[in-house]
Amino acid sequence: MKASDTWSADELLTRARAGESSAFAALVRRYQRAVYSIALRMLNDRHRAEDLAQEVFLQLHRALDGIESDTHLAFWLRKVAMNRAIDRMRQESRHGAEPLTEAEAAVDETAEDDPLLKRRIEELLAQLPPAARAVVVLRYQEDLDPLDIASTLDMPINTVKSHLKRSLTQLRARVQGTAIVEDIR
Amino acid sequence: MSKDFEQQLRDALRPVEPEDGFEQRVMARITSEQTRARSKVTRWVSVALAASVVFAAILGTHEWQVRREQEGLEARKQLIEALRLTGEKLDVAYQAVNREPQPPPDNESGA
Numbered sequence: 001m002k003a004s005d006t007w008s009a010d011e012l013l014t015r016a017r018a019g020e021s022s023a024f025a026a027l028v029r030r031y032q033r034a035v036y037s038i039a040l041r042m043l044n045d046r047h048r049a050e051d052l053a054q055e056v057f058l059q060l061h062r063a064l065d066g067i068e069s070d071t072h073l074a075f076w077l078r079k080v081a082m083n084r085a086i087d088r089m090r091q092e093s094r095h096g097a098e099p100l101t102e103a104e105a106a107v108d109e110t111a112e113d114d115p116l117l118k119r120r121i122e123e124l125l126a127q128l129p130p131a132a133r134a135v136v137v138l139r140y141q142e143d144l145d146p147l148d149i150a151s152t153l154d155m156p157i158n159t160v161k162s163h164l165k166r167s168l169t170q171l172r173a174r175v176q177g178t179a180i181v182e183d184i185r
Numbered sequence: 186m187s188k189d190f191e192q193q194l195r196d197a198l199r200p201v202e203p204e205d206g207f208e209q210r211v212m213a214r215i216t217s218e219q220t221r222a223r224s225k226v227t228r229w230v231s232v233a234l235a236a237s238v239v240f241a242a243i244l245g246t247h248e249w250q251v252r253r254e255q256e257g258l259e260a261r262k263q264l265i266e267a268l269r270l271t272g273e274k275l276d277v278a279y280q281a282v283n284r285e286p287q288p289p290p291d292n293e294s295g296a
Contacts, residue, residue: 021212028208036207037200050203050210057211058218121197140191141198172190 005029009070017064024064028057031074034142035081041137042085044126052088056081078142079152086130117175124174128167131155135163136171 004012004026012030015023035056039049059080060067067073125133131153138149146164150157 021215024215025208025212028211032207032211033200033202036203037198040201041198046204050207053203053207054211054214058214061215117193118197121194125198136194137198140194141200143195168190168194171194175190175193 002026009073013064013067013070013073024061027060027073031077032057034074035077037141038078038081038137039085041122041125041141042082042089042130042133044122048088052084053081056084075152078138078144082134082138082153086134089130120175121171124171128170132163132167135160136167139164 002022004015004022007015007023007026009027009030012023012027016027032053036049036053039052039056040046043049043052056077060073060077063076067076125136128136134153135149135155138144138152139146144152146157146160149155150160153160
């Protein structure tokens with residue numbers, strides 16, 4: 001652990017704005033998990049997720065002067081990561097669904113988790129349209145409430161709620177469908 | 186069931202760390218971007234400098250041409266003036282030479 005890791009995000013921001021690269025590196029360490037996870041769950045590919053996450057931090061480095069606080073920073077990072085991911089998904093949509101193997105390998109698996117269920121949920125998540133996927137990721141990965149999701153995605157709150165409801169219904173039905181098929185086997 | 190499923194989703198979508206060295210790779214990209222930006226600035230400064238030199242040369246040449254034209258015009262004016270003066274003097278000389286001789290003044294008249 002480095003000394004800069006004990007500083008508050010506001011202090012890191014101030015120092016990074018002043019050009020202290022170790023402070024910016026500490027900011028990267030602090031937020032890399034959140035940014036990378038958003039990119040990974042949206043793009044479903046480790047290499048593309050890493051590339052996108054790096055681009056988000058490059059953009060942050062250029063935009064440091066406009067970041068006001070640690071809360072603003074977390075909001076900004078989620079928003080930029082999501083927007084970039086959605087843009088990339090839309091650009092690449094003509095190439096069809098992305099492979100899942102690499103994303104599966106990146107998932108932390110603990111003894112109490114069901115890796116097959118995780119795998120199935122990720123497969124099904126990858127089939128959702130970009131906006132619906134973004135809503136689900138922000139709700140269940142980032143633990144944001146619908147109001148914060150609406151603000152992050154510049155989306156009306158009712159649209160967020162309807163995406164959540166519809167996506168949950170679809171995901172649940174498909175996961176249960178899979179479980180039933182597996183039980184029959 | 187709904188709560189269970191939402192918890193299953195949370196478990197499946199638990200945040201994950203990128204591969205080791207992510208921070209170093211980001212910092213390396215920032216350094217490379219800054220270097221590229223600096224060389225871009227240097228290139229633009231060089232281009233601007235070269236353009237300034239060319240512009241100054243064109244402006245200098247233009248100034249020199251204008252000055253030469255003015256000098257030419259001035260010389261032409263002076264030549265015309267000199268020719269005019271010479272012409273006038275020649276006219277005076279010509280008239281002096283061709284003037285009819287005056288009869289000498291008569292001293293006895295009216296005596």
